[in-house]
Amino acid sequence: MVDSSFDLDSELSSLPKEKWLGDDYLFQLGGFWHLPQAIHVNRVINQFQPLPSDIISASFPEAGTSWLKALLYSIINRSSKHRLTVENPHSLIPILEVRKLCLDRPKYAHFLTYEELKNDPKNHVKNLAEFLGCPFEGEDVEAQVQDIVNGCSFEVLSNREVNKAGGFPSRIAFIPSNSFFRKGFVGDYEEHMSAEVVEKIDALIKEKFHSFGFIYRV
Structure with missing residues (x-):
């Protein structure tokens, strides 16, 4: 839950700023220089009050983030996983861009590496579903899991038209959708x-x- 009254323009006007690239400025907050959107993210994080049902996905860029988002969305929203055919995973799960927490509080944090997921996607999808509180059930569990693994595979996602065309505008540059899909191997x-x-x-x-x-x- 975040305070919706936050006014970014008002916040920026009160901070020191320096010219950066083109018409963009960097703003100083907490001893560091940030782009405007980073100021907003910083305030959101400071005000954020997590609910017990919140799920936060944290991963390094270019380390299977798109794949993980597709899997998470498909596991949680099984009845509408077809949306991945017309929407990029990053559109369905917005970007908010630790192991010790996973060891100390395994109920609240699940750690997974790209290599582990590539090596055994079916079992890790099952584990993710258990962790998220929506395990696979029924006589066709294996088929359900395989359906999600197949639908979220690199080959399928990278070849969908929605992920080959279009993109995401930002203050720095337009980010093509296909830039989220590189080679897909370890x-x-x-x-x-x-x-x-x-x-x-x-x-x-x-x-x-x-x-x-x-x-x-x-």
Whole structure:
């Protein structure tokens, strides 16, 4: 629940600003410079009062976010999952862009990596449904799960017309819908990083996040 009386223009007028790109300005808040929409997000977060039924999806960009959103929407809204044929997953689940929380309070947080989801999508879809409080039921559970896995697959989503054309306007640039769908496989890092760099990253992750149960392979 968020205070709907928040006036972004009034808020921006009270903050220091500097010229950025084109006609855009950056605004200073909390010692940092932000785009206008970030000011709004910051205020929303500060005012946000979560309800027990709220679901917050948090993921790194280019790490299966579109796929996860499609799965979440399909699991929760099974009777209307056909909307994914005409709407981008990001339109259906707006962007609000931790492991320790998942370990300490597993009832309230579910941790999932892209690699795990790619390796065993059916079981992870079942686990997500259980976590969300809407488990699959009936004699055709496997068929229900497979239907969602198929409908939210990279091949299906990336080839839908709604995800090949159009996009999302922003203050910085127009974001094409197809930019949310890249290659859809694990291991693309090998095209951009040497084995030595990968080893260094793995070692750093192991050092910093070993106690949280992270895997140590990029």
